[in-house]
Amino acid sequence: MVDNVQEFKLREDSELRFAVGDEEDVVLELIEGYAEMFGTEITPNKKYTFPPSSRVAIYTYTQATIELFGKVSSHYVADDTPMVFYVNIHAAIEEVRQAREEQAMQSGYGKPKGPKVLLVGPSDVGKSTLSRILCNYSVRQGRCPVFVDLDVGQNNISVPGTIGALIVDKTADIIDGFDRTNALVYNFGHTSPGGSIGLYKAMMKQLAASMKTPQFESNSDALIGGMIINTCGWVNDAGYECIKSAAESFEVDIVIVIDHERLYSDLSRDLPEFVRLLKCPKSGGVEKRDSEFRGKTRTANVHSYFYGTKSQQVFPFNIVLQFNDIKLFRIGTEKLPDSCLPFGMEEEDPDTRVVEMTPSTDILHHLFAISHSNIVEDICKSAVCGFVLVKEIDMEQQKMTVLSVRTTLPSTNLVFMNISHLDDHV
The missing domain is CATH 3.40.50.300 (P-loop containing nucleotide triphosphate hydrolases)
Structure with a gap:
């Protein structure tokens, strides 16, 4: 592991590649010259704070002097870039x-x-x-x-x-x-x-x-x-x-x-x-990501939807929904055997069929999409207007608590997602 402050002098058509560790942020500053990250120009003498697990590549067409503050898990300068x-x-x-x-x-x-x-x-x-x-x-x-x-x-x-x-x-x-x-x-x-x-x-x-x-x-x-x-x-x-x-x-x-x-x-x-x-060609800086890393990235993505980032924070709300006030749907069902269909009838595409769900503890910690459509048949064809996360289910009181970025939901039609997320934000 590398600690404290490091200075890198990049030559023409070279790239600084580094990985941030799993625990601490790393701060980058362009001291001199020109540099960009994935096509976005880096402002000189501005500090950029990269969160844990970031994979970063800083490129220059001309030359650049860059300083890194903090601990990185790996770093190197590449002269061969695409x-x-x-x-x-x-x-x-x-x-x-x-x-x-x-x-x-x-x-x-x-x-x-x-x-x-x-x-x-x-x-x-x-x-x-x-x-x-x-x-x-x-x-x-x-x-x-x-x-x-x-x-x-x-x-x-x-x-x-x-x-x-x-x-x-x-x-x-x-x-x-x-x-x-x-x-x-x-x-x-x-x-x-x-x-x-x-x-x-x-x-x-x-x-x-x-x-x-x-x-x-x-x-x-x-x-x-x-x-x-x-x-x-x-x-x-x-x-x-x-x-x-x-x-x-x-x-x-x-x-x-x-x-x-x-x-x-x-x-x-x-x-x-x-x-x-x-x-x-692929860049030499691209690294293989295992299933654990991909899972962490998905978790971070969901977290940022509800809570934002350090520079653009979001403050979500816990909303209590009565079962009677909402409708839950799922897209996709099992295909019926031909023997179960009336003669000459073709089954509606089971992959896109929309069916209503009964609330249960099985949906705890799952994401639901908020559907724009009030017509059941069109839910599969409609864009969504946000997401909620089921945090609590009370079957006795017939209600559930969801995490939402809005104080009220724009629609009461919620569509199940086969994606779970444990909200451990304090």
């Missing part, structure tokens, strides 16, 4: 935007639409990081891209078990990431697409359809900004089918395949010819 490759990808995306703007101006017809870029590859190759870099570089170019996150396990827009979209009009905060305030979020309810493949594909199609509404398409800046779409790390079997479904649902123009030759070959065969495929 950042120039990433910049070239950004430049190619921007060229497409400019070409489409010129075409629209010459034809005088319609609003120009930017490219839709899908990032694919196995787990732990840096898809989320590259998504953030491309969004940040786009904003610095004066664009407003739409960031779409389809990774239900390690989501960067909302809590685990969701997919969502966000118009990015300012660079991500160094510590807290993108501003999630106006995100469009759909509840999937599982931390892997394998929890319900049919529901996952249906949710992707619904999210993609929401990007074609008049409300969205009237936003010229978002249209020409295009989309940067992050995906899960499951690339085999049903996971591969989900990748193809994502490409089809969002009608992507460009697919960036990170560190996977076979996946690139398979997609070259299976995707339409107009889709441009690019190979991309």
Whole structure:
């Protein structure tokens, strides 16, 4: 372990990579030169406090002097980075935007639409990081891209078990990431697409359809900004089918395949010819994350939803709900045998069927999504307007206590998520 203050002098096109330990914060300061983190410029002489378990990479195109205060579990300076490759990808995306703007101006017809870029590859190759870099570089170019996150396990827009979209009009905060305030979020309810493949594909199609509404398409800046779409790390079997479904649902123009030759070959065969495929190396700074680390990240994500961060604290409320005043739902049921169906009848898709639940102690410590819809059949198709966490169940008094970021719930229709969280905040 390394303690106290350390100074690092970075040369041109080099990167300081470090990991914060599990207990103490680490403070970073740019003393001299230019540096950025995942595409966000670092302000000189400003102290940035990274919480425990952070994985950080600070890059410079020119040179930089950086100081670290505190204890890190590992650190090194890398001279071999893929950042120039990433910049070239950004430049190619921007060229497409400019070409489409010129075409629209010459034809005088319609609003120009930017490219839709899908990032694919196995787990732990840096898809989320590259998504953030491309969004940040786009904003610095004066664009407003739409960031779409389809990774239900390690989501960067909302809590685990969701997919969502966000118009990015300012660079991500160094510590807290993108501003999630106006995100469009759909509840999937599982931390892997394998929890319900049919529901996952249906949710992707619904999210993609929401990007074609008049409300969205009237936003010229978002249209020409295009989309940067992050995906899960499951690339085999049903996971591969989900990748193809994502490409089809969002009608992507460009697919960036990170560190996977076979996946690139398979997609070259299976995707339409107009889709441009690019190979991309992974950064040497990307580290494998075990299931324990992923679990901690999900826990931290849920915690930050209810309590915020050090720089942007949230003070949630404990709300008591009477069973009679709310309705609980679950999406997905077991498939019925054909013998149980009337002759000639086809069963409604069991993966997307919405069924009402009876409150029980089984839902203790589980997340519930707050549904926008008051029509049961549309709950599966509707975006959510927040989440609550069940903290207490009183079957005798027929009530439960939930943790909420609002004093009152915007809807009394709550949808079960197969994600539990123990609220031990004091």
